[in-house]
Amino acid sequence: MNRDGYQCEDVNECLDKDLYICTDEFHRCVNTLGSYKCECEQDLYFIDGKCRERNETAPKRVLPEPRVPSKKEREEAVRFVIPPTSDFEWDFEKDKSFKDKMASVTTDFCTENRTRCALKDARRKRRSPFLDLYTADQVHLLPGYPSNTSGSLQVAFYVQQPLGLFIGNISVLPRSTLTEIVITHKSALETAIGAGISVFKPATPTTSPTTGPDEPSNVWKWAAIGVGVGVLVIILIILIVFWRLRSSLPEVKRMPSDDHEEVITMTSFNRSSRPKRGDEWGSYNFYQP
DSSP, X not given: OOTTSSSOOOOOGGGOGGGOOOOSTTEEEEEETTEEXXXXXXXXXXXXXEEEOTTSOOOOOOOOOOOOOOHHHHHTOEEEEEOOOSSOOOOHHHHHHHXXXXXXHHHHHHHHOTTTTTBOOTTTSOOOTTSOSOOGGGEEEOXXXXXXXXXXXXXXXXXXXXXXXXXXXXXXXXXXXHHHHHHHTHHHHHHHHTSOOXXXXXXXXXXXXXXXXXXXXXXXXXXXXXXXXXXXHHHHHHHHHHHHHHHHSOOOOOOOOTTOOEEEEEOOOOSXXXXXXXXXOOOXXXXXX
């Protein structure tokens, strides 16, 4: 903002290397109103992410390596077939175009049908309208696909759910919903890859890759129940052993009560009919326990 408080003053980001980012060594920063752009140097053209000469052949980009899916992701995958054509090839550009379009149509469908997509109610968690529910990074091909069998190209894929927005443990888009999305937007997907698609059904892997970790199950619940039952059995055994040991001890007899005492009475003994002084015994009582 200028000092007059009415007009904005443009900042030239190209004057400070900390204010702009250009990815190629032959890029140069060009200032624009309110921003900047990166342009290749003279006689160079930006081809496949690099500044190149026009007659230079860009290296062919290879397909990304599919991630190892979980058992649940494999079960929810959908497979479709591309009829054989002489010039069609599922290359990097076809793969990227398909995933971008699949993410776009899935976002459109699930925004209007959150329950069928197993997503939480939008009122529970607000999301910016500028962010898509699904991106190309959530669309994955199964290992071993695309596959050429019987002259037809088969593609099997699944779609991961957006983090924190799916219901319960449904971390992958249900297969029935995914099939409906593909059928509904079939023409848009065909335009994206430049070929027709048909035959939508559950995926069956053509290879036997290592299966990833399964989705959370109820195994831990049964393990907890088993541990609890085992603890109860051990406690019961300890109580039985203690009772048996107690019952086998000899019984201690109680001593006779001291309440009753034997009394011994002594009387005087007369030596003669006429007792003399000192010869007479007094009457004494002795008590013996």
